[in-house]
Amino acid sequence: MLCLGLETSCDETAVALCEDGRPVAEKLASQIDVHALFGGVVPELASREHLRRMGPLLRTLFADSGLTLDEVDAVAVARGPGLLGSLLIGLATAKGLALGAGKPLIGVDHLHAHLMAATIGREVPYPALGLLVSGGHTQIMLLRSALDIAVLGRTVDDAAGEAFDKAAKSLNLPYPGGIYIDVLGRDIEADHTLFPRPFLDNHHLDFSFSGLKTAVATYVAAHGELRLPVMPSPGGAIDPSAWPMPLRRVCAALNFAIADTLRVKMERALDSRDTGPVRALLAAGGVAANSRIRGMLTELAARRGLPLFLPRPELCADNATMIAATGCLLGRAGLTHGLDCDAVPRGRRVPWDYREGPPLGRPSVDRRPGPQ
Structure with missing residues (x-):
């Protein structure tokens, strides 16, 4: 066809x-x-x-x-x-x-x-647990088959991608800012206490990233030196070594806070009786290109003994x-x-x-x- x-x-x-x-x-x-x-x-x-x-x-x-x-x-x-x-x-x-x-x-x-998009050209064993992360959506889904999908949890306000983009805007990074947060935060030991992992003090699978977005904006406002005086021109390669280290540490901490929040909820879904046993993990959406999140999912899948299906970055x-x-x-x-x-x-x-x-x-x- x-x-x-x-x-x-x-x-x-x-x-x-x-x-x-x-x-x-x-x-x-x-x-x-x-x-x-x-x-x-x-x-x-x-x-x-x-x-x-x-x-x-x-x-x-x-x-x-x-x-x-x-x-x-x-x-x-x-x-x-x-x-x-x-x-x-x-x-x-x-x-x-x-x-x-x-x-x-x-x-x-x-x-x-x-x-x-995560399944193109691949045979996925079902049921599978899916994570959808983008600028407008953050959801955990149970895929009983390619055409039988149930939403287990979703964001109640802002999505993960929204938190990335608004944090980038507060730092005066170019749009779209998520790629800058990702690249600038790579290869740096993240401060796990700088920003909260939001909406984990509960027992369900829903997300909320509005508080994290506010926490980053408040921190940047209190440390005015973090905000770039002039927004760099967008496009082209990003050389992390050319950027201020304090700003890079903020990016690393934000990457960790979002990735670890997603990990906790995915682990909770895997352990839930409502989910039942799954045979694979998959993730998709624009934020699924984030290197910290891909690394988190790779580690989670290996620890749980499950195959992981991720789209090519361009997909x-x-x-x-x-x-x-x-x-x-x-x-x-x-x-x-x-x-x-x-x-x-x-x-x-x-x-x-x-x-x-x-x-x-x-x-x-x-x-x-x-x-x-």
Whole structure:
């Protein structure tokens, strides 16, 4: 089954083709330079950029892959959660392509797709325990199968990625700040007492990172020398040795506080009777690219004797390959949508409202690019 995937949930415009879940080609246009001027994503600008870039990306995708829309078996699109204006651009494009070419439409839960990014090209033993960490979401999920997922715990306010980005902003680091916090805090022994590990004095699996965000901002305000007088230009390689050591220690302490909070909750989930025995661990989302968090998960999986599945770093951030790959899973199961499929903004649960029908696709053809 050949699936076209479209991703416009936030500030990345991306289109991709997957053959039975295997990546064939992807084209992506980042908006980081646009939003860096404002220190965060401006929703109206994001939707306008999606509208401007979608057409050229699609034309380039088909031209470079040598494939056509006629060869596509289904059109998959991120329907939410995300920025409503951005989602509507992708959804309208997908509906137009599906209607014009007579192809089935598949609306994809953006969070489901993130989890599936960790499974691309791999056989995952289920049930598995999943950790989703991004700028807008922090969740622990039980995956009974690739299409049967239950949320065990979620953030009650801010997500882990929000804490990273707001801490970076308080230090006057460029947007997006999470990568700076990660790189500058590497290879430094973290002060485990500098910042609290939030929301652990309980027995459940929910998260709260608003207090940690406040603790970092308060600490930086009390130590004004930590805040850079001039924001460095974004982009390019980050050389940690060129940065002040006090600032790097703050970054290391924050990395530890977030990673260890995630570890405690994951351990709690593994030991819970409600979770039951699991056969694998996986993690996904933009913050899953953080080196401290990846190291924590690697150590946890080894200690528990479980295989660990992590996406390649480029598949941690928003991308269309994960949308197309998840579309293949859903299409092979005969799950599609009508043209009345709606966008679901952040803060609302994406419904499981698929239409059931015969499996989509045709005999598999390996369309992956050959050796370069």
